[in-house]
Amino acid sequence: MAAERPVVLLVDDEDHILAALRRVLRREPYELITASNPAEALATLAARPVRVVVSDQKMPGASGIELLRDIAARYPATKRVLLTGWPEEIAAPEKRAARLDAILQKPWDEAQLKQTIRRCVAG
Amino acid sequence: MSRQAEPTRLLLLAPPPAAHEPRGPAAEALLPLGFAIELCHELRAARAALAAGAAALVVADLRIEGALAWLRELRDAAAAPPVLALVRGDNEAVAAFRAGAWECVDQSALARELASAASALREHAQRARARTVAGDPQAGAASEVVRHMNSALVVLDRAGNVTFANPIAAQLLGAEAEKLVGRSFGRWFPGVARSQLPVQRTLERGDRVRGAEAMVAREDGRAIPIGLSASPLRSARGEPDGAIVIFQDLSDTKQLESQLLQREKMASIGQLAAGVAHEINNPMGFIHANLSQLREYLEDFARVWERVAVLRKVALGAGGEVRAAAESAEALIAEVDAEFLLRDFGTAVSESLEGAQRIRAIVQDLRSFSHRDTGERVHADVNKALDSTANIVWTMMKHSVGLSKSYAELPPILCFPMQLQQVFMNLLMNAYQAIEERRGQDGAPGEIRLRTELANGGVRVAVSDNGIGMEPEVQRRVFDPFFTTKEVGIGTGLGLSTSYQIARRHGGRLSFESERGVGTTFCLWLPLDDESGA
Numbered sequence: 001m002a003a004e005r006p007v008v009l010l011v012d013d014e015d016h017i018l019a020a021l022r023r024v025l026r027r028e029p030y031e032l033i034t035a036s037n038p039a040e041a042l043a044t045l046a047a048r049p050v051r052v053v054v055s056d057q058k059m060p061g062a063s064g065i066e067l068l069r070d071i072a073a074r075y076p077a078t079k080r081v082l083l084t085g086w087p088e089e090i091a092a093p094e095k096r097a098a099r100l101d102a103i104l105q106k107p108w109d110e111a112q113l114k115q116t117i118r119r120c121v122a123g
Numbered sequence: 124m125s126r127q128a129e130p131t132r133l134l135l136l137a138p139p140p141a142a143h144e145p146r147g148p149a150a151e152a153l154l155p156l157g158f159a160i161e162l163c164h165e166l167r168a169a170r171a172a173l174a175a176g177a178a179a180l181v182v183a184d185l186r187i188e189g190a191l192a193w194l195r196e197l198r199d200a201a202a203a204p205p206v207l208a209l210v211r212g213d214n215e216a217v218a219a220f221r222a223g224a225w226e227c228v229d230q231s232a233l234a235r236e237l238a239s240a241a242s243a244l245r246e247h248a249q250r251a252r253a254r255t256v257a258g259d260p261q262a263g264a265a266s267e268v269v270r271h272m273n274s275a276l277v278v279l280d281r282a283g284n285v286t287f288a289n290p291i292a293a294q295l296l297g298a299e300a301e302k303l304v305g306r307s308f309g310r311w312f313p314g315v316a317r318s319q320l321p322v323q324r325t326l327e328r329g330d331r332v333r334g335a336e337a338m339v340a341r342e343d344g345r346a347i348p349i350g351l352s353a354s355p356l357r358s359a360r361g362e363p364d365g366a367i368v369i370f371q372d373l374s375d376t377k378q379l380e381s382q383l384l385q386r387e388k389m390a391s392i393g394q395l396a397a398g399v400a401h402e403i404n405n406p407m408g409f410i411h412a413n414l415s416q417l418r419e420y421l422e423d424f425a426r427v428w429e430r431v432a433v434l435r436k437v438a439l440g441a442g443g444e445v446r447a448a449a450e451s452a453e454a455l456i457a458e459v460d461a462e463f464l465l466r467d468f469g470t471a472v473s474e475s476l477e478g479a480q481r482i483r484a485i486v487q488d489l490r491s492f493s494h495r496d497t498g499e500r501v502h503a504d505v506n507k508a509l510d511s512t513a514n515i516v517w518t519m520m521k522h523s524v525g526l527s528k529s530y531a532e533l534p535p536i537l538c539f540p541m542q543l544q545q546v547f548m549n550l551l552m553n554a555y556q557a558i559e560e561r562r563g564q565d566g567a568p569g570e571i572r573l574r575t576e577l578a579n580g581g582v583r584v585a586v587s588d589n590g591i592g593m594e595p596e597v598q599r600r601v602f603d604p605f606f607t608t609k610e611v612g613i614g615t616g617l618g619l620s621t622s623y624q625i626a627r628r629h630g631g632r633l634s635f636e637s638e639r640g641v642g643t644t645f646c647l648w649l650p651l652d653d654e655s656g657a
Contacts, residue, residue, distance in 0.1 A: 020409035023416040058401075085404035085486075107408040107483055110415050 005031045006121050007049065011041045011067065012056040012083075021054070024110050028117070038067040045071065050078050052120045056106070057084035065090055068098040079120035083108065131245050133158040134178035136169040136187055137209070149182060149209060152237040156245070166193055177204075180244050182237075184209040191222050198223025198274070199333065199352050199369065205273055207244055209233065220376040221334065221350060225273045235580060278356070280365045283308050283326055295349070295372055297341035308368070311339045322353045322366055329355040329363035336373065348373040396604065400486050407486055411479040417472050428465060485617065502535035505543065505582050505649070506575055512547040513573060520555045523562065524569040531576040537652045542625045546633070549618035550586040550645045557590025557643055564591070581631065581651055587644040593637040601635070
């Protein structure tokens, strides 16, 4: 493998969502890895560099916004995207603390999802 | 004409003013109208005052102990003056109307509404007094009261036939007073057995009936709810000899009750909807995403299949093993009708995707329906929110609908502007659809009128159309979630219920007037806050 492909970590407790996200991003030039909960996601981040994290909001253990806040503090180079059905329910201070690069509505729009991750990978 | 400006006597039953006030807010609001106010702070004093002098009207604060019961007494007494009740909240208003109040003013709107309500009531009382006949002043006054009281009154003979009816009774039953005389009271209660009539006990046994509710069928066939009380008349020997029946139109009260019910219903449905939307959202997410992907896969596969067609042709022309394999493949392709499968696969995916999109729209509507906003309200220009929405929607309807705008100058109000735009969008789309429906029938040119104004301490936005209008049964259900008159797949049935919720969330109201074949006007009223009022 000539050049290392950027790593995109997808976090969701619903396997079907992870599979669907993989399908959408199949043709994109990333290495896709997944985690089923925030703890697993943090373990992955400790083991290897990740360019972009795309996380669901409602998960057992910790919420997506809490996970992204931790990541912002510990891995500031990793871009953070929140994928949630209820963006309006996330309070402004929480959003600021997690310093989100993007917040996407679930169900997502395929083109918008791809575009957002491309932008994060490039930026 | 004895238009001598003798002040109208008003009996005010209200709690004592606070230490720093000279009179209390109700008296303060009434004073500029020039009433001769007799102020009582407790029920006993009010009873005595009313017995001693003929107050032309009564204003009663329901915070006074026993006031509601007193209202009922006054309602059932023939010669009592009209009563205006000061209430707290809709529930109390309903109770007051039930108890016979002529009018209700909420404590919170005292300064704004009491004066106009009382002066309307005074006019009513003055008209009654102006017509008082000379002669026996007592009898004259009594007959005037009966004629002008705000309740319907009929007198029945022993057989239950009308011997007298006052004008309100005539109005309520929809016939002239003279024509009511001689008719059986039961005729206005079709389908009710004689023995079940609310006045029957009074006629037969001399029992009093208080606050019975019934549906009365007017002469024009319209049914209206009434509240009814009946007192027995007695012969010289003390036997029941007919009855005096007093009844009121409860339509407004009933409407108020149904609005209260509606509010409760909406609140619980809102919670349910939020839960359902949350649960549907995830599976919806991957169903929709997967279907989109399947469509992409299929496009690739169709390209492969084209190539394979060439291969099939060549293989059939070859010999030996290749040809045998090709023939076997052709047989299977024919057996399963693979060409059809490929085509129909695409159609099925497209249709499923359309269904998924519809569900997605419903979930999104449900979301705003049950919206728990953590965002902050901002001061925004309602005219601007309306105008920008109208301009967007306008592009799709300008070929068939005229649009007129009349915007008053409005102070900025504290709101969620996006939500207001959502309401305007819903109202405009409904107006457009109502116009299209009418155009389909009689080709009438459509018009939507937008109007904003300051009204009742708030901002009122009216969206009027000259579309098809709503049937009464549609009007009753128009704010019900999932109620739609549109074709399957066109409307989610959540537009107006969501708009209703948004209006409520802003402390405002959404109301409408509609007539079939004439058009519909929706009114959104939003309160001003302290800052925007300044």
